[in-house]
Amino acid sequence: MGAQEGPTLITSVQRAFRLLEAVGAHEGGAPAKQLARETGLALATTYHLLRTLAHDGYVRKLEDGSYVLGEKLGVLHDASGTQALLSRVRPMLGSLRDHLSAAAYLTFYEDGEIRVAEIVDGPQAPRAELWVGFEDAGHATALGKCVLRELDDEARQEYLSRHSLADLTPRTITHRGELLRRLDAFPDDRAVTDLEEYSLGTVCVAVPVYRGDTLGSLGVSLRADRSSTIQVASARLLAAANRVTRGLSLTI
Incomplete structure (x- = not known):
């Protein structure tokens, strides 16, 4: 049989x-x-x-x-297109990981949520422990805050109306007014940081990227004892962001 x-x-x-x-x-x-x-x-x-x-x-x-x-095939087609785009930029994330000895992350803001699309890590660059989903921690991660800062006021307020500012560590910003103030504090500084706000012992920095009209963020995570290298990581991320955006925006 x-x-x-x-x-x-x-x-x-x-x-x-x-x-x-x-x-x-x-x-x-x-x-x-x-x-x-x-x-x-x-x-x-x-x-x-x-x-x-x-x-x-x-x-x-x-x-x-x-x-x-049917519509299911359209969903599969869109997913295959996204996978093809990710394959183009994955080497760039790998280069970030290798140069900074830090796990690299890529997120997109889709359907009103901040979602992780790719993580490139390794033995010498372990990823942050994702103990709370990024969709529920946009206020506490550099990747999430980077997206929130780029949104217009209406989209930002709509997102915050659906997500509570959960207290994840003693450093997490849990008051909406304070979060908004900090998001708008340095408008010319494209890099956004998370200083142990998502997970104690881990700091992150992220910069905005785009896939066509879709907003996203590119970031790396570091052990907290390497926080002095955030400026170096920021410069490397900013240089990579344009290449990643170009790779994501090319027609399949």
Whole structure:
């Protein structure tokens, strides 16, 4: 029984891909019978696969009974595009890590949240312990504060209305007014720091980057006993930010 399941599963996957290709060839949609003829699949098999694909969002059935590609494929396409962009800038993050002996991070502000897209670390450059998700710690991380500082007032207030300023360490800023004051204190200084505000024993510095119109931040984390090197790290980050932005903004 087990020996027969593998080939059967592979065959089903191959049939599903053939069916998706056939659906994708018809911008206005195609009925199941036509798709069965074009793929050489039995009609019953075609109906079964279409129902499964529609249930999972890979195809969508129109009112006239035709099938078109579903939204799930669009999500996968967008994700593959993001992965391709990240592959372009990953060597730049690796260079930051190697030059500064510090883990390098890249975040994006998407759908109203600050999300980590990439971390490049190593034995000599361990990442900070992410004991609280970055989505809930934008006020306490250099990466998050960097994004918040670049937002306009409306977007910043909207973000803060949905996120409490949790007390993560004795150094965390927990009052909105104080946070806003500090974000606006040095408008000409593009680098933003986190001095043990997210995690005791760790300091971070970050600068803004962009993926097209999408705001993000590029940063590194250091042990607190290396805080004297923050200025050096800031200069290196600022030099890298333009290259990262160019890499992220190139058309796939």
